[in-house]
Every structure is written in C-alpha cells, then in structure tokens.
Amino acid sequence: MSTQPALEVVNVGADACLKIWSHGLPFPTVRWHFHPEIEIHLITATSGRSFVGDYIGRFEPDNLVIVGPNVPHNWLSDVPPGTVIDERCIVLQFTSAFASGCVSLFPELGFLRTLLDSAGRGLEFTPATGAAARPIMRRMLGSSGARRIELFFSLVALLGESTPPQPLAGARHQPNPDLYLKQPLNHVLAQIAANPSSDLRESDLAALSGYSPSTFSRAFRRKTGTSFVRYLHAIRLNRACELLINEDMLVADICYDVGFNNLANFNRQFRSHKGMSPSEFRRRHRENTTRAARPDGAATTRLHPVQPVR
Known part of the structure; x- marks a missing residue:
C-alpha cells in the first residue's frame, strides 16, 4: 500500500445532494485513498482487512462504516487474484455542507452532528445495524429525486437509534x-x-x-x-x-x-x-423513474448507477 493516499474524485454534482453506487471485484478504485466527502460504506460480500486512518482490522459482510472527510481508507478482500465478485460493497457519499444543512433545518437531527464530528476517526457499526441498513441502501441505488432523500433520512434514523458505533483510528490521528x-x-x-x-x-x-x-x-x-x-x-x-x-x-x-x-x-x-x-x-x-412511481408496484427496469472514478 502506498504511504500517501490517493485523491478520489467523487463529484457528487451541483444538482444532487448525495451519490450512491456499488462495485464488485476486481475494481481499480480498491486502493488507499481519501476524499473531502463523508462516506457510508457497507460491505455486501467477501471478508478481509480494513484500513481506516491508522486502524487495521477485519471485516465481514454487513460491515458498516462511516468515514469522515479526508480520512484515508481502504477495504482489501481475501479472494484469489482474478476472482470476480459482482458486488462487494455499496457506497454512499455526501458533502459536509449537505449534512450541516440537514442538521440546521431539522433540530431533531442533532445527533447526526455528534455522529459526524466523531467520523474523523472512522466509525464502525454492529453487523446487526449493517444488516438493517442493507435493504435501505439497496433501495437507494434504484431510486432518485425525493424518494432517494426520503431513504437517506430513513438510514440516518436507523443509525441514530442503533447501538453506538466504535471509533476505529486512534484519538490522535488527524487527516492531513x-x-x-x-x-x-x-x-x-x-x-x-x-x-x-x-x-x-x-x-x-x-x-x-x-x-x-x-x-x-x-x-x-x-x-x-x-x-x-x-x-x-x-x-x-x-x-x-x-x-x-x-x-x-x-x-x-x-x-x-x-x-x-x-x-x-x-x-x-x-x-x-x-x-x-x-x-x-x-x-x-x-x-x-416513471415506472418506479407507479402505484401498482410494477417491476422497474434496473440500471447500474453511474460510478465515480476513484
């Protein structure tokens, strides 16, 4: 692993509040990297080693971590070279300005400020919380517009009501x-x-x-x-x-x-x-988008979300 992390270009977009996408293996962005955006990272398949700041640990499916702005991170799966995994993780990314705006508008989300203030060390939730978050984040992949924002608040509510997460990086670790x-x-x-x-x-x-x-x-x-x-x-x-x-x-x-x-x-x-x-x-x-809004619940045409380059 490189000593210095690489910059990831997330590009949430001027007309969106957040970006959610998924990827499998092999994938070129699986490397030691950082970005200014906050990230909620859910492992959906494989196990291996996780790196967050100065922390090194293990991960399994339903590993759910919040990574704060500019905190270097990576997840390395224990799979033989050349192994193909359709989906390894779901990644949700948004700016600190968006999160601060949510807290300013809705006093009930005060806990979110406390949570994100601690995310500079990386925060790992219990596998039970990860399992509960999985269907919400998966629905977010196939949604857009107001429905995606609604699901984001459902995810935030789940995190606020869950067992408190564990910080990963050391208390003295400072992103630079x-x-x-x-x-x-x-x-x-x-x-x-x-x-x-x-x-x-x-x-x-x-x-x-x-x-x-x-x-x-x-x-x-x-x-x-x-x-x-x-x-x-x-x-x-x-x-x-x-x-x-x-x-x-x-x-x-x-x-x-x-x-x-x-x-x-x-x-x-x-x-x-x-x-x-x-x-x-x-x-x-x-x-x-049109079919997703139909009241009869007709099947939608599923598309892979646009994937940012890391």
Missing part, C-alpha cells in the same frame, strides 16, 4: 489533505477533476508532476489502476451520464460539453463503458 495533495500525482488528479472538459494532454500533466512522460505514464497507472486516457474518458463519461439523466440537452451537445471532440468516438466510448448508447441510457433511466 494538504500533505496528501503535495504528492505530484494527487495534484494532477485535482487538475483533471477541476478541468475535465479541457484539452488535457498527458505530456503537459507529466511536466506538471515533474516526471518524464514515460515515468508519468507508469506512475499514473500504479496510482489509478488505469491509463491516463481511460481515466480521463471515465471522468468525462460520468459527467455525460449526469447530463443525460438531469438535462434535456442533445446528445451531440453533451458530447462536446464534456470534452469529446468527435461524436462517433463519444458514442463508441459510452457504449464500451455503459453497455448501451447514450440515447438508450437516457431512455431507460427515464423509463425506470
């Missing part, structure tokens, strides 16, 4: 994002996150990091688990998915807005990452 970001590639990842639609060139970012192009390419792959081009494409495609879901822009306009300069290449990359065309992705998502 400024130190983490002094690492050359973390600075590069921050630049990509801030300017994903710009004309970003690997050679320019190599110079920014102080590496030669060949050294930069190897170091970037070690840190992110993928190449610079694939990483940048994934960042742009995540943004495209947000626009397809939330805006009525033409697909061609979205293509250029997120940084692709060729519509055919955009369609090809989108299909490669999502298994369908941009138009089909938009149609299915809207169909899912």
Whole structure:
C-alpha cells in the first residue's frame, strides 16, 4: 500500500445532494485513498482487512462504516487474484455542507452532528445495524429525486437509534489533505477533476508532476489502476451520464460539453463503458423513474448507477 493516499474524485454534482453506487471485484478504485466527502460504506460480500486512518482490522459482510472527510481508507478482500465478485460493497457519499444543512433545518437531527464530528476517526457499526441498513441502501441505488432523500433520512434514523458505533483510528490521528495533495500525482488528479472538459494532454500533466512522460505514464497507472486516457474518458463519461439523466440537452451537445471532440468516438466510448448508447441510457433511466412511481408496484427496469472514478 502506498504511504500517501490517493485523491478520489467523487463529484457528487451541483444538482444532487448525495451519490450512491456499488462495485464488485476486481475494481481499480480498491486502493488507499481519501476524499473531502463523508462516506457510508457497507460491505455486501467477501471478508478481509480494513484500513481506516491508522486502524487495521477485519471485516465481514454487513460491515458498516462511516468515514469522515479526508480520512484515508481502504477495504482489501481475501479472494484469489482474478476472482470476480459482482458486488462487494455499496457506497454512499455526501458533502459536509449537505449534512450541516440537514442538521440546521431539522433540530431533531442533532445527533447526526455528534455522529459526524466523531467520523474523523472512522466509525464502525454492529453487523446487526449493517444488516438493517442493507435493504435501505439497496433501495437507494434504484431510486432518485425525493424518494432517494426520503431513504437517506430513513438510514440516518436507523443509525441514530442503533447501538453506538466504535471509533476505529486512534484519538490522535488527524487527516492531513494538504500533505496528501503535495504528492505530484494527487495534484494532477485535482487538475483533471477541476478541468475535465479541457484539452488535457498527458505530456503537459507529466511536466506538471515533474516526471518524464514515460515515468508519468507508469506512475499514473500504479496510482489509478488505469491509463491516463481511460481515466480521463471515465471522468468525462460520468459527467455525460449526469447530463443525460438531469438535462434535456442533445446528445451531440453533451458530447462536446464534456470534452469529446468527435461524436462517433463519444458514442463508441459510452457504449464500451455503459453497455448501451447514450440515447438508450437516457431512455431507460427515464423509463425506470416513471415506472418506479407507479402505484401498482410494477417491476422497474434496473440500471447500474453511474460510478465515480476513484
């Protein structure tokens, strides 16, 4: 494991309060990392070792942990190399500003401030709480809009009524994002996150990091688990998915807005990452949202949520 954690770009989005997604194994973001957002992390399959700040422990299914802003963390499953797991965990991420706003608006959520103030050490709940949280978080994966916020408050209520969680990292452990970001590639990842639609060139970012192009390419792959081009494409495609879901822009306009300069290449990359065309992705998502609201409880078309790049 790298001494310094990598920066994860969560990108909750300007038109959303939180992001929830799931992933299996293998997955390139399973690494030592940090981010400014608060994270609620639920293990749904496998067991292994957990790392939160200076804590090292064991996890099993229904392991539920809240990780505070900028706290380095990782979960490493005990599975043979090459093992394929469809879903290893469900991840809920939101900003401190959103959490503070909830507490300010609803005095009944005062306990949430106390809980999150302690999350700088990482907080682990009992397996029983994790098991109770699992169906709520799974429903959140298939919901959107006000329904997702309603389920978020159901989850918060469950945590507030549960057995008090155990802190993981030592009392003296203090996250140090400024130190983490002094690492050359973390600075590069921050630049990509801030300017994903710009004309970003690997050679320019190599110079920014102080590496030669060949050294930069190897170091970037070690840190992110993928190449610079694939990483940048994934960042742009995540943004495209947000626009397809939330805006009525033409697909061609979205293509250029997120940084692709060729519509055919955009369609090809989108299909490669999502298994369908941009138009089909938009149609299915809207169909899912419409059917989910039907009073007869008709089956919904399930889509995998957009996954952020770590």
